[in-house]
Amino acid sequence: MTIETVVEAHQVRKSYGDVDVLKGIDLTVRQGEVVLVLGPSGGGKSTFLRTLNHLETPDSGTVTICGERIGYGEKGALRESRIALQRRRTGMVFQQFNLFPNMTALDNVAAGPVHVNRVPRAEARAAAGELLAMVGLADKTGNYPAQLSGGQQQRVAIARALAMRPQLLLFDEPTSALDPEMVGEVLDVMVRLREEGMTMIVVSHEMGFARAAADRVVFISDGVVVEDKSPDLFFAAPEHQRTRQFLDRIL
Amino acid sequence: MWSWEAFFSFLHDPLLLQGAWTTVWLTAVSMALALPLAVLVALGRASGFVPLRLVTGGYVWLMRGTPLLVQLVIIYTGLPQLGLRLGVITSALVGLVLNEAAYLSEIVRAGVLSVPRGQSEAARALGMPPWKVFRVVVMPQALRVMVPPLGNSFNGLLKTTTLVSVISVEELLRRTQFAVQTNFRVLEGLTAAALYYLAMTTLWGLVQRWLEARVGRGHQARPSSGRRTRNAALELETR
């Protein structure tokens, strides 16, 4: 059996004005892997995650998802409408959920298939209902986001991303905006996705999740990858001073 | 002396009724044409292409900086001097649409800016192309913010159309002035006209309420647990 590479990021750089946020990041993620990204605030984790689906355009370097270079075709930079097609392979879950407030939970989940893949609405809604049941929200399909708790909203957001049948899911601090008692219900869904073989890159400081579900921990600080290893090795024997300082603060 | 008889005969006068109808359709057509133009102008003003930004910005500056009455007279009476002769109704529509679109573009702009960035990002992350992001996600949410001021604009436009009487469009005011000339019952005639305007704006008010409820879907909903609200209240107290 061949192990397929899903993400291949090579020397990704990005600056805002004269602030170098990403200083050449390399990352390879294979199919079914769960990579946890850790690092101090402002270190460039979100920026890097966003370059993976070209919400942020890197200044240089390459991002390849499932063998396809993101943002560039044979004739150079792609137009936004072409990049949109590439983004269908990658789902994203945001810290603030970013559900569409004017749509019910069901229509939030159906939005991608209906408006991107032109699936008939009835069919998309049926599939959305199944996904909501999968994340434990079968009884909330008709609720608007404002009628849901944070944990429920984030589960809807995960279902919305899954509705596009992505090859890769990106999570940017999915539990940071949640009240503590709701963190578990979201992490449970993510652990289940891992068991089903979903490839995931997760920016999170949930150490429980890191130990239970991560195949690798990548530590990003000041725009570079400082460590990239298994959770056991990472927590037991961090090589760098910066990593130790960070771990001392959060553990 | 006030004559009820004259007043009621004005109320029933087909001259006034037809005039009121002209007022209504002039307003509706102007609004319907001005709104898409306003969206284009708002997009132009937000564009990264500088010449487009300058042209649309200049247009809004010109329209908002000069009286509609002057614009109408220029279009109807002035332009023929340059060989451009527009009919009465066309002149009125051109003037009303160009003028109104400038004001509406500001409403559209504020509406679009009110939609949080995270919304368009979530839509883009799903793979929506730019125009879908705008039409499916940004515009419906911008509309919620835009409908109240747009409704007020419609109300204002119903009354602003009186200005086109000056270039001899036979809308409600001009028709009333004609009707009054037969018996010189100015007070009764214009009171009847005022009542017509009041009826139109009141009816529109009801339509507006219905529209606002429609675009507000999802927003009036209260969190079922009330937990977030309580937390927010706590935060306020501790500040």
Ligand SMILES: Nc1ncnc2c1ncn2[C@@H]1O[C@H](COP(=O)(O)OP(=O)(O)O)[C@@H](O)[C@H]1O
């Ligand atoms: N759009 C932007 N414009 C300017 N600076 C930005 C922008 N986005 C992020 N930054 C800066 O880039 C740095 C990295 O941010 P971010 O990727 O959000 O870090 P992290 O997610 O690790 O906390 C921060 O210093 C932040 O202020």
Ligand SMILES: [Mg+2]
């Ligand atoms: Mg971040």
